[in-house]
Amino acid sequence: MTSTIFTGIAELVTGDALLDGADHSEHLGRLSDAAVVVQNGLIAWVGPASQAPVADQCRDVGGRAVIPGFVDSHSHLVFAGDRSQEFVARMTGARYDGGGIATSVNATRAASDDELRALVARRVAEMRAQGTTTVEIKSGYGLSVHDEARSLRIAAEFSSETTFLGAHVVPLEFADSRSEYVDLITGEMLSACVPHARWIDVFCEPHSSHAFTEDEARVVLSAGRNAGLGLRVHGNQLGHGPGVRLAVELGAASVDHCTFLSAEDVEQLAAASETTVATLLPGVEFSTRSPYPNARRLLDAGVSIALASDCNPGTCYSSSIPFVLALAVREMSLTPAEALLAATYGSAKSLRRNDIGVIRAGNRADLTVLDAPSYLHLFYRAGVPIARALDPVGCHGH
Ligand SMILES: [Zn+2]
Numbered sequence: 013m014t015s016t017i018f019t020g021i022a023e024l025v026t027g028d029a030l031l032d033g034a035d036h037s038e039h040l041g042r043l044s045d046a047a048v049v050v051q052n053g054l055i056a057w058v059g060p061a062s063q064a065p066v067a068d069q070c071r072d073v074g075g076r077a078v079i080p081g082f083v084d085s086h087s088h089l090v091f092a093g094d095r096s097q098e099f100v101a102r103m104t105g106a107r108y109d110g111g112g113i114a115t116s117v118n119a120t121r122a123a124s125d126d127e128l129r130a131l132v133a134r135r136v137a138e139m140r141a142q143g144t145t146t147v148e149i150k151s152g153y154g155l156s157v158h159d160e161a162r163s164l165r166i167a168a169e170f171s172s173e174t175t176f177l178g179a180h181v182v183p184l185e186f187a188d189s190r191s192e193y194v195d196l197i198t199g200e201m202l203s204a205c206v207p208h209a210r211w212i213d214v215f216c217e218p219h220s221s222h223a224f225t226e227d228e229a230r231v232v233l234s235a236g237r238n239a240g241l242g243l244r245v246h247g248n249q250l251g252h253g254p255g256v257r258l259a260v261e262l263g264a265a266s267v268d269h270c271t272f273l274s275a276e277d278v279e280q281l282a283a284a285s286e287t288t289v290a291t292l293l294p295g296v297e298f299s300t301r302s303p304y305p306n307a308r309r310l311l312d313a314g315v316s317i318a319l320a321s322d323c324n325p326g327t328c329y330s331s332s333i334p335f336v337l338a339l340a341v342r343e344m345s346l347t348p349a350e351a352l353l354a355a356t357y358g359s360a361k362s363l364r365r366n367d368i369g370v371i372r373a374g375n376r377a378d379l380t381v382l383d384a385p386s387y388l389h390l391f392y393r394a395g396v397p398i399a400r401a402l403d404p405v406g407c408h409g410h
Contacts, residue, residue, distance in 0.1 A: 015049055021073055055377050079399075091120050103301065248271060260288050269296070318358035337391060
């Protein structure tokens with residue numbers, strides 16, 4: 013089994029609160045002039061270069077910074093078609109209400125398996141090229157038993173973090189019979205999707221007539237839980253609502269968007285911080301010209317937060333976590349350290365994973381290298397493509 017040592021790491025941000033000899037200010041677990049040994053896709057050793065063990069081969073990263081690979085815990089990569097005209101309309105004043113999803117549903121249903129697979133492959137590669145090493149992928153543009161199951165089957169070829177989102181919107185053919193669609197989601201569609209999914213999600217949003225009410229969402233999530241799936245919720249995106257309350261009540265791993273929160277919502281999230289992560293998706297607010305969530309208020313209250321892309325054809329067709337990080341610091345008053353931890357440790361926590369998001373011996377060797385001497389350049393040099401996922405020798409999978 014070949015081991016590889018990465019040297020020449022000017023700054024290593026591990027996120028490991030227990031790492032000996034590291035600078036633990038802002039919880040970054042930072043080392044300068046560091047080395048990392050990788051073996052069989054896992055991290056074997058982390059520490060100062062001067063104390064590094066011998067390895068079979070050496071790769072010098074040339075004075076760059078290395079950080080944990082980004083964990084993008086919320087994306088909708090399985091879709092066909094294009095909605096750039098909607099984006100342009102929004103930039104000149106149109107409002108988003110979830111209705112355009114039908115456009116993507118039609119295009120996705122019309123695409124072949126090979127076309128969808130090629131589209132997902134291209135998007136996953138685009139993410140890796142920007143430093144993302146784990147991506148959660150939702151279905152939700154099929155909205156039929158056949159198309160939801162094949163969306164998840166294709167997603168599972170690229171990630172173990174797959175999420176059944178049959179409850180994305182009520183498809184047009186069920187507009188006058190919503191309860192029949194909820195029956196379909198929780199019956200035949202769920203059975204067809206469970207073999208390819210780890211999670212179930214629901215767009216719980218009373219401010220959109222296309223999305224699901226609190227009662228409908230509870231039925232969907234309960235059925236998913238009974239089928240063995242973990243729970244995630246799209247909530248509180250377009251206005252105040254029941255999403256956060258429901259997510260906490262049901263012990264969901266994540267409630268995503270959290271743009272409009274009451275004081276009670278924040279209290280509940282803080283009390284549930286070990287169980288339920290609030291995932292913020294500021295690329296959506298950027299792409300819909302909407303107010304950003306108040307991340308400062310959440311952190312100050314003790315809420316666990318994550319940052320993710322929500323890469324999707326309607327409200328944010330950006331796959332870039334560095335872009336999300338720049339928004340979080342510039343528009344949401346997070347420090348660079350808080351933002352970086354939210355897109356690594358925090359998003360890993362929202363997937364209930366402790367083998368990713370932190371650079372520590374035993375974890376997966378998911379490393380991202382920056383063409384810069386410090387992680388601060390991710391923010392300082394916004395828009396410049398300095399982050400990319402490292403492909404360590406002997407590392408398998410995505
Ligand atoms: Zn989403």
